[in-house]
Amino acid sequence: MDLRFLDALYTGSGPMASVYLDASPTEDTAKEVELRWRGLREELAEQGADAETLRALDGAVGESTGLPGPQGEALFARGGRVLAAHTLSRPPRRNHASWLPVPDPLDLVADLEEAMPYVVVAADRLGADVAAYGRYGGLAEERSFSGGSLHVQKVRGGGMAHRRYQRRSEQLWDANAAEVAADVADAVAEVNAVAVFVGGDERALGKLRGHLDERTRGLLVDLPGGGRADADAMASLRDAVQRRLEETAVLFRDTVVAEFRDEVGRAGRAVEGLEATMAALRAGQVRTLLLQADRPVEKELWAALDDPRQVAADRGALTDPGEAVAGPASALLIRAAHAQGADLTLLPPADGESEDVGALLRFTMEA
Numbered sequence: 001m002d003l004r005f006l007d008a009l010y011t012g013s014g015p016m017a018s019v020y021l022d023a024s025p026t027e028d029t030a031k032e033v034e035l036r037w038r039g040l041r042e043e044l045a046e047q048g049a050d051a052e053t054l055r056a057l058d059g060a061v062g063e064s065t066g067l068p069g070p071q072g073e074a075l076f077a078r079g080g081r082v083l084a085a086h087t088l089s090r091p092p093r094r095n096h097a098s099w100l101p102v103p104d105p106l107d108l109v110a111d112l113e114e115a116m117p118y119v120v121v122a123a124d125r126l127g128a129d130v131a132a133y134g135r136y137g138g139l140a141e142e143r144s145f146s147g148g149s150l151h152v153q154k155v156r157g158g159g160m161a162h163r164r165y166q167r168r169s170e171q172l173w174d175a176n177a178a179e180v181a182a183d184v185a186d187a188v189a190e191v192n193a194v195a196v197f198v199g200g201d202e203r204a205l206g207k208l209r210g211h212l213d214e215r216t217r218g219l220l221v222d223l224p225g226g227g228r229a230d231a232d233a234m235a236s237l238r239d240a241v242q243r244r245l246e247e248t249a250v251l252f253r254d255t256v257v258a259e260f261r262d263e264v265g266r267a268g269r270a271v272e273g274l275e276a277t278m279a280a281l282r283a284g285q286v287r288t289l290l291l292q293a294d295r296p297v298e299k300e301l302w303a304a305l306d307d308p309r310q311v312a313a314d315r316g317a318l319t320d321p322g323e324a325v326a327g328p329a330s331a332l333l334i335r336a337a338h339a340q341g342a343d344l345t346l347l348p349p350a351d352g353e354s355e356d357v358g359a360l361l362r363f364t365m366e367a
Contacts, residue, residue, distance in 0.1 A: 019073070021036045199222075291345075292356035
C-alpha cells in the first residue's frame with residue numbers, strides 16, 4: 001500500500017482528532033449516527049479537543065455515500081478543519097475516537113488494504129448507474145443514465161406492429177447502451193481504473209460490451225446478480241465487488257509476506273520485531289513496513305515531533321527527548337514509514353510464533 005494518500009494528515013502541526021464510527025444504513029441512519037457521534041464527541045472533549053475542531057466534525061459526520069450495506073466513516077481533523085474523510089467498506093470493529101499528537105490511521109489503512117482504482121456498473125435496459133472509485137479516495141464520481149423508455153419493454157403480439165415495436169425497442173436499448181459506454185469510458189479515465197465490475201441485466205450488459213472500446217472490455221469483471229432495481233440489488237452488487245477486492249488484496253498480501261519470510265532468513269535483507277524495525281526506520285532503510293492490524297494490546301512508543309523517522313520505546317533514545325511525543329505504536333510506525341516513502345503491507349493474524357511487525361529493507365544492513 002502506497003501511503004501517500006495520507007499526506008493531508010501529516011501537514012501542519014498540533015494534535016489531531018481521529019474518528020471511526022459505524023455509518024451503516026438503518027431505518028433511522030441519521031439518528032443512530034448522531035447518537036454514536038455524540039458519545040465520541042464527549043470523549044474527544046474530555047481528551048482535550050478544541051471546540052472549533054469539534055464543530056468542524058459536527059458538519060462532516062454522517063456525510064457518507066449512502067450506499068446500501070454495512071459501512072463506516074473515518075474522519076481526521078485539527079485546528080478547526082476536517083483534513084480527510086473516508087467512507088469505509090465495513091464498520092469499524094468498534095466506534096472510537098482519539099485526540100493525539102499524531103493521527104491514528106490504522107483502521108483506515110486496514111480497510112483500504114484492497115484499495116485499487118475501479119468502476120462499478122449496475123445496468124438495466126434503461127441505462128446504468130456508474131460509480132468510479134479512486135485508489136484511496138473513496139467514491140470519486142457517480143453518474144446515472146436512463147435513456148428513452150418508450151417501448152423499452154418488448155410488447156406481446158404479432159404481425160407488422162409487433163416487429164415495429166420490437167425494432168424500436170432494440171434501437172432505444174442500443175442507444176442507451178452507447179450512452180452508458182461513454183459514461184463508463186469517462187469513469188475509467190477519471191480514476192485510471194484497473195477493473196470495471198459489472199452486474200445487472202444480462203442482455204443490457206451484452207449490448208454495453210458491444211459499445212465499449214477494446215481496452216475497457218479488457219477490464220470487465222462480471223459479477224453474479226446485482227443491479228439497480230432496488231436497494232437489495234445494489235447491496236448484492238456491492239457485496240460481490242467487496243469480495244473480489246478482498247480476494248485480490250489477500251493474493252497481493254500473501255506475495256509480499258512470502259517475500260518477507262524468505263528475506264528474514266537472509267542477513268540484512270529484512271528485519272522482524274519492534275526494536276529492529278524501529279532501528280531500520282530511524283536509519284531510513286525501510287522499503288515496506290509490515291504491521292499486524294489486529295492489535296488487542298497496543299504498545300506506546302515515543303517519537304520526535306520534527307523527525308517522524310525517530311521512533312523508540314525509550315524516550316531517552318531520541319535525539320531530543322525534551323521534544324518527544326507519545327502515541328500508539330501503530331500510529332507512530334505508520335507515520336515513520338510515510339515520512340520515508342515506504343509502503344505498508346498488513347500481516348495476517350499472529351500465529352503465536354511470528355512477530356507483529358517487521359520490514360523489508362531498501363538496502364542490505366551492515367552486520
